[in-house]
Amino acid sequence: MLEQLIGSQEVLIAIAMMASIVYLSRVGGYLLGLQVRHIGGLRPVLEALPGCAFMAILVPAVRQGNPIEIIALLCVIVLMWKTNSVVLATTTGMAVLVLGGSALEMIRLL
Amino acid sequence: MSTFQSFKLGIRCSGGYFISTFLFGVMFGIAAASAGIEQWQSLLMSASVFSASAQFVSLEFWHSPLPLGTIALSVGLVSSRNILLGMSMTYHFDGHSLLRRIVWLFLLNDPGVVTALSLDKQVGRLGYVFGYGVSLSVSWVLSTWVGLNLAEWFAGAHLGSLNFAGPMVMATMMILFVKGSGANALPWITSGMASLILYELGSPNYLILLGSVSVGIVVAVVHERRKNA
Numbered sequence: 124m125l126e127q128l129i130g131s132q133e134v135l136i137a138i139a140m141m142a143s144i145v146y147l148s149r150v151g152g153y154l155l156g157l158q159v160r161h162i163g164g165l166r167p168v169l170e171a172l173p174g175c176a177f178m179a180i181l182v183p184a185v186r187q188g189n190p191i192e193i194i195a196l197l198c199v200i201v202l203m204w205k206t207n208s209v210v211l212a213t214t215t216g217m218a219v220l221v222l223g224g225s226a227l228e229m230i231r232l233l
Numbered sequence: 234m235s236t237f238q239s240f241k242l243g244i245r246c247s248g249g250y251f252i253s254t255f256l257f258g259v260m261f262g263i264a265a266a267s268a269g270i271e272q273w274q275s276l277l278m279s280a281s282v283f284s285a286s287a288q289f290v291s292l293e294f295w296h297s298p299l300p301l302g303t304i305a306l307s308v309g310l311v312s313s314r315n316i317l318l319g320m321s322m323t324y325h326f327d328g329h330s331l332l333r334r335i336v337w338l339f340l341l342n343d344p345g346v347v348t349a350l351s352l353d354k355q356v357g358r359l360g361y362v363f364g365y366g367v368s369l370s371v372s373w374v375l376s377t378w379v380g381l382n383l384a385e386w387f388a389g390a391h392l393g394s395l396n397f398a399g400p401m402v403m404a405t406m407m408i409l410f411v412k413g414s415g416a417n418a419l420p421w422i423t424s425g426m427a428s429l430i431l432y433e434l435g436s437p438n439y440l441i442l443l444g445s446v447s448v449g450i451v452v453a454v455v456h457e458r459r460k461n462a
Contacts, residue, residue: 129297134274137299141291141308142281148312149341152319153326153334164461168453169317171420173286174410175449176310177403178425179442180290183432184400192397199401203408209253216401217260 191223236329239357243345243364250344254369255376257285257402262380264398268295272381279377283340283370286311286406289399294438303439310446318346325349325358334359340366417456424449 185196199216202208234242258279265275265288282288287308294303318341326334337359345365349358411418428445436444 129269129295129299131271131274133299134270135277137291137301137304138274138278138281140301140305141278141287144305144308145282145284145287145312145315146339148309148315149319150335150338152316153322153338153341154319155316156320156323164457167416167457168450169313170416171449171453172446173311173314174407174416174418174421175424175446175453176290176307176313176442177286177407177410178421178449179310179428179445180293180307181400181403181407182425182428182445183438183441184293184397186429186432188397188400192400195397196401196404199404200408203405204412207412209405209409210256212405213256213260213398213401217398220397220401 189227191220191227194223195219234355234357236357236360239360240364240367242356243361243366244368246348246361247345247365247368250365251368251372254285254372255379258373258376259380259383260398260402261285261288262377262382263384264289264292264380265377266381266384268292270295272378275377275381276374279374280370283342283366283373284308284312284315285373285402289402292399300438303437303442306439306442310442314343315341318343321346321350322358322362328357329359337363337366340370342366342369345369417453419456420449420453423452 185193188196195216198219199212202215203212206212261279262275265278266272270278270292278288278291290307290311291304294300294307319338322341340363342362342365345362348365349356349361352358352361407421410416411421424445427448428441431441431444
């Protein structure tokens with residue numbers, strides 16, 4: 124398997140790096156807030172950042188997706204938009220991925 | 234209300250999000266197993282990182298050799314909202330030592346912060362958010378373990394598709410952003426368009442991230458200036 128080529132040390136470095144970045148973002152925001160909360164106009168830009176990052180990752184992933192994945196994603200988006208239920212949307216999306224993936228595999232075998 | 238009582242209140246109030254976090258954790262465990270990450274590594278990641286978005290995003294780049302720079306950049310970008318969460322708590326954690334605040338901020342979490350803002354003033358916000366975080370982190374690690382074991386159970390099925398759980402979760406978060414924040418969606422739309430163009434041009438992942446987020450920031454700044462003009 125390709126994944127087995129990733130060494131444990133490399134993985135540990137990646138995990139430690141991720142944990143540090145996430146923690147620093149949490150504590151950094153609080154400490155930054157203590158210092159610069161009086162500055163105006165910064166909040167809307169910071170608010171836009173996570174959404175931009177999600178889109179930057181999401182769009183290429185969707186572009187590479189197969190039909191089942193696209194259908195699953197559409198189900199998630201529609202259900203999430205209509206019901207606002209994360210549980211319902213993601214459960215449905217997962218079901219479409221699992222069942223659709225298996226169905227696609229069976230069709231290929233036939 | 235004492236800090237310990239607020240801590241217990243945080244745990245008690247986290248029931249609903251405990252369940253949804255559990256679901257995400259199961260999905261993460263399955264997706265992590267599908268990406269080929271070993272069980273102990275996935276559990277270590279969930280315990281130490283404690284961030285669904287950061288962990289799902291990292292799975293997108295989990296291949297040999299690990300692109301540490303791209304992972305760091307993407308994790309940093311999706312974690313940038315934590316800066317806002319932390320800033321929103323600026324006025325609410327007073328009365329505790331700086332050391333305690335810095336240590337307990339490890340478990341800062343979105344639902345804990347959001348619900349803390351509407352609490353009675355007698356409740357200690359730091360204790361409450363920390364209690365909430367302890368509950369969600371237990372749910373997160375436990376459900377990762379469940380997901381990892383379910384992945385083995387799903388091994389006969391078409392597990393490869395579950396790699397797509399990451400983008401699906403990101404899509405739900407994106408919709409929560411769009412519906413809940415009331416912010417202008419133009420930076421996000423332009424970011425998405427820029428990432429598509431950069432992807433079609435065959436750009437490396439880090440350049441897609443940097444380029445499209447930069448475009449989004451520029452649009453956000455221009456929009457803010459026009460609004461204030």
